[in-house]
Amino acid sequence: MSAHKTGLRIEGATENNLRDVDVMLSEGISAVVGASGSGKSSLVFDTLYREARHRFLATLQGAQGAVRAARVRAVHGLRPAVAVGQNVLNRNPRSTVATAVGVHPFLRVIYARFAVLRCPRCGEATETTSAEEQLALLRTAAATTPVEVVAPLVRGALGTHDRLLAGLAERFGASCVTVDEAPWSGAPLDPGLPHTVEVRVGTLAPADDARAARALLDAVAALGSVQVRFRTATGLRVLSRAPLCTSCGAALPSVRPQDFRADGPETAGYELAGLTLPAFLRLDVSRARAALAGTALPPQADNASRHVLRRLDALDALGLGYLTLDRSSPTLSRGEAQRLRIAVLLANDVEDLLHILDEPTIGLDPDQVRRLLGELGRLAGPVVLVEHDRTAVAGAERVVEIGPEAGSGGGRVVFEGTPEELWRADTVSGRWFSGRERLVPPAGAAADGSGARLTVRQAEAHNLTGFDCAFPIGALTVVTGPSGAGKSTLVREVLVASLEAGEPRGCAALEGPAIRALTVDQSPIGVNPRSNPATYTGLADRIRAVLAAATGVPAGTFSFNRSEGACPTCAGMGSVEVKLRFLPSEWVPCEACGGRRFGADVLAVRAELADGATYSVDGIYDLSVREALPLFSHDGRARRIIQALLDVGLGYLRLGQPSPTLSGGEAQRVKLAKQLAATKPAQLVYLDEPSTGLHPADVPRLAALLRGLTDRGSTVVVVEHNQDIAAMADWTVRIGPGSGPDGGRLLH
Numbered sequence: 157m158s159a160h161k162t163g164l165r166i167e168g169a170t171e172n173n174l175r176d177v178d179v180m181l182s183e184g185i186s187a188v189v190g191a192s193g194s195g196k197s198s199l200v201f202d203t204l205y206r207e208a209r210h211r212f213l214a215t216l217q218g219a220q221g222a223v224r225a226a227r228v229r230a231v232h233g234l235r236p237a238v239a240v241g242q243n244v245l246n247r248n249p250r251s252t253v254a255t256a257v258g259v260h261p262f263l264r265v266i267y268a269r270f271a272v273l274r275c276p277r278c279g280e281a282t283e284t285t286s287a288e289e290q291l292a293l294l295r296t297a298a299a300t301t302p303v304e305v306v307a308p309l310v311r312g313a314l315g316t317h318d319r320l321l322a323g324l325a326e327r328f329g330a331s332c333v334t335v336d337e338a339p340w341s342g343a344p345l346d347p348g349l350p351h352t353v354e355v356r357v358g359t360l361a362p363a364d365d366a367r368a369a370r371a372l373l374d375a376v377a378a379l380g381s382v383q384v385r386f387r388t389a390t391g392l393r394v395l396s397r398a399p400l401c402t403s404c405g406a407a408l409p410s411v412r413p414q415d416f417r418a419d420g421p422e423t424a425g426y427e428l429a430g431l432t433l434p435a436f437l438r439l440d441v442s443r444a445r446a447a448l449a450g451t452a453l454p455p456q457a458d459n460a461s462r463h464v465l466r467r468l469d470a471l472d473a474l475g476l477g478y479l480t481l482d483r484s485s486p487t488l489s490r491g492e493a494q495r496l497r498i499a500v501l502l503a504n505d506v507e508d509l510l511h512i513l514d515e516p517t518i519g520l521d522p523d524q525v526r527r528l529l530g531e532l533g534r535l536a537g538p539v540v541l542v543e544h545d546r547t548a549v550a551g552a553e554r555v556v557e558i559g560p561e562a563g564s565g566g567g568r569v570v571f572e573g574t575p576e577e578l579w580r581a582d583t584v585s586g587r588w589f590s591g592r593e594r595l596v597p598p599a600g601a602a603a604d605g606s607g608a609r610l611t612v613r614q615a616e617a618h619n620l621t622g623f624d625c626a627f628p629i630g631a632l633t634v635v636t637g638p639s640g641a642g643k644s645t646l647v648r649e650v651l652v653a654s655l656e657a658g659e660p661r662g663c664a665a666l667e668g669p670a671i672r673a674l675t676v677d678q679s680p681i682g683v684n685p686r687s688n689p690a691t692y693t694g695l696a697d698r699i700r701a702v703l704a705a706a707t708g709v710p711a712g713t714f715s716f717n718r719s720e721g722a723c724p725t726c727a728g729m730g731s732v733e734v735k736l737r738f739l740p741s742e743w744v745p746c747e748a749c750g751g752r753r754f755g756a757d758v759l760a761v762r763a764e765l766a767d768g769a770t771y772s773v774d775g776i777y778d779l780s781v782r783e784a785l786p787l788f789s790h791d792g793r794a795r796r797i798i799q800a801l802l803d804v805g806l807g808y809l810r811l812g813q814p815s816p817t818l819s820g821g822e823a824q825r826v827k828l829a830k831q832l833a834a835t836k837p838a839q840l841v842y843l844d845e846p847s848t849g850l851h852p853a854d855v856p857r858l859a860a861l862l863r864g865l866t867d868r869g870s871t872v873v874v875v876e877h878n879q880d881i882a883a884m885a886d887w888t889v890r891i892g893p894g895s896g897p898d899g900g901r902l903l904h
């Protein structure tokens with residue numbers, strides 16, 4: 157273990173564009189920064205994480221070689237790694253916040269074993285407990301206040317009960333006997349009426365020990381009662397050692413934890429803090445935490461209860477206290493889904509892992525970022541962030557900057573040191589993070605909001621409080637506010653949904669022109685590895701047409717998605733699946749085509765492009781966007797698409813890079829590029845956090861693109877935390893002041 161204290165050291169990393177990188181990372185939080193395509197991910201994911209997985213799998217029977225070693229000379233201080241990337245959206249419709257963070261199984265145990273059960277016949281609440289649990293509950297209750305221990309003996313039975321009453325009076329004193337809910341007067345009972353008899357066997361005081369408590373419970377049991385009541389000045393608790401109703405004596409259903417998986421009638425009577433499990437799950441994280449912490453449970457419930465509280469604490473600390481436990485996972489934003497995963501890490505007991513997090517600050521405002529950093533500091537083992545957020549980088553112990561440029565112009569360590577030193581350094585990150593270099597808002601015809609508008613009346617979807625809100629036509633509107641305040645609800649589920657439906661959605665009315673809306677969000681452009689930026693933008697069609705014109709070979713041959721073009725061994729996938737026992741299967745490159753996806757005869761065809769050189773089809777897909785630009789100068793449509801990809805800052809992307817490997821920000825920028833290359837752009841473009849994954853130095857280009865869209869007449873609505881983007885808005889909508897039920901109001 158002592159070797160770890162010297163930190164994490166990478167020597168001679170050469171993955172992708174890395175130029176023999178040597179770098180030292182902190183035992184605490186390190187931030188790896190750099191412009192898009194500089195090589196940050198190559199260092200953190202392709203080197204550090206790959207090497208950790210390779211070494212871990214090498215120790216498992218049957219999994220050796222499943223992940224190749226990273227191209228690196230040495231990594232010192234490495235340990236098992238866990239990574240939370242950006243593509244963590246959970247599409248399982250049955251997954252909820254409670255199941256995703258793992259509190260649901262523990263809540264089922266607590267409900268099945270420790271919940272109060274309401275009698276289905278009379279509605280009386282009973283807790284079924286073991287003798288040991290009763291002892292623990294009694295002592296806990298008596299720690300602060302005296303507790304009367306009462307044995308219920310007769311319940312609604314006819315008779316005088318005179319022998320029982322005489323015996324109780326002799327043993328405990330007549331004043332301890334209660335008949336029909338009142339102190340016994342000593343008078344004989346009417347044998348023709350049903351009666352209820354209880355006796356107070358004693359009182360446990362705070363000073364009394366365990367033996368005194370046990371003696372009281374033994375006295376109750378000796379009277380033949382399976383039930384006991386604890387009475388204090390403030391309340392009554394009714395416990396039973398058998399599943400029998402303490403009021404009417406009806407047999408109570410007994411359930412197992414798994415019975416709570418479905419919302420069935422047999423579990424409907426079980427309550428904790430006065431709530432059934434479905435009602436408990438409708439609470440938000442903060443309220444659920446308070447409800448559970450405020451419920452007195454026997455120590456036997458401590459383990460399950462602690463697991464739940466720790467996970468709820470972690471969610472709260474990551475700014476997710478407003479999420480209800482039954483919130484469906486697929487409806488979470490990307491940032492929320494990612495922080496949910498981080499909460500699981502925080503709640504785990506696992507010691508000494510390497511934690512790799514890809515932009516965990518997405519969607520957080522600066523206060524929330526500082527809280528997140530505080531929580532990450534509690535993780536055991538190093539934390540490595542790939543990060544663009546100023547506040548997060550300032551909170552790291554050590555910063556490494558990769559650069560100086562993207563692609564082949566990057567791949568070097570241009571800075572290593574503390575954030576304070578970076579703020580003074582003359583590097584791209586040093587200048588931008590310190591604010592020495594700042595966004596100059598691009599020139600353009602800024603709209604003043606006095607012209608035509610789209611006006612939402614009484615926006616009320618989810619937590620929105622029924623306000624009116626205007627969006628000027630042809631202007632750049634930025635919607636800001638804390639995470640969870642209701643920003644994307646307002647734009648996506650009210651404004652855009654109403655425009656798409658042609659009728660009000662989530663609001664009373666939408667006034668203004670019926671314009672066509674387009675969402676440019678961060679959802680994947682394709683989950684199929686057959687999709688890539690070229691196929692998505694339509695560039696692939698132009699590549700095939702250009703190759704067909706130059707060679708006379710039919711265009712369809714140049715598609716790996718068609719049988720006439722695809723490699724017959726891997727059917728155009730470029731890789732083949734290797735199934736592993738106990739582990740997700742791994743994909744390894746196809747040996748027949750060497751991962752090139754096309755059949756041998758197609759690969760042999762070469763065409764001359766605009767630079768005079770000849771290229772095979774797979775050679776073209778292997779080009780970066782920047783390299784491809786001069787080769788298609790004679791095809792107007794292809795050139796426009798490539799230029800748009802370059803404009804959105806994706807010059808480093810390979811044309812054939814499989815879509816599932818794109819980050820959320822990259823997927824969003826590919827969509828934006830498709831829109832920019834379109835001859836008729838949408839009339840309203842909605843972008844969700846477009847600065848995600850952008851180095852501050854890349855933000856001016858984004859700003860220029862947004863302004864370019866309004867210059868072409870589009871109405872642009874952006875949900876954004878980036879202060880530079882917010883500052884260039886023509887019109888600002890602020891939602892808040894807090895998250896969830898504390899948000900949803902229009903502040904400005």
Ligand SMILES: [Zn+2]
Nearest residue numbers: 275278401404
């Ligand atoms: Zn009952």
Ligand SMILES: [Zn+2]
Nearest residue numbers: 723726746749
């Ligand atoms: Zn193949």
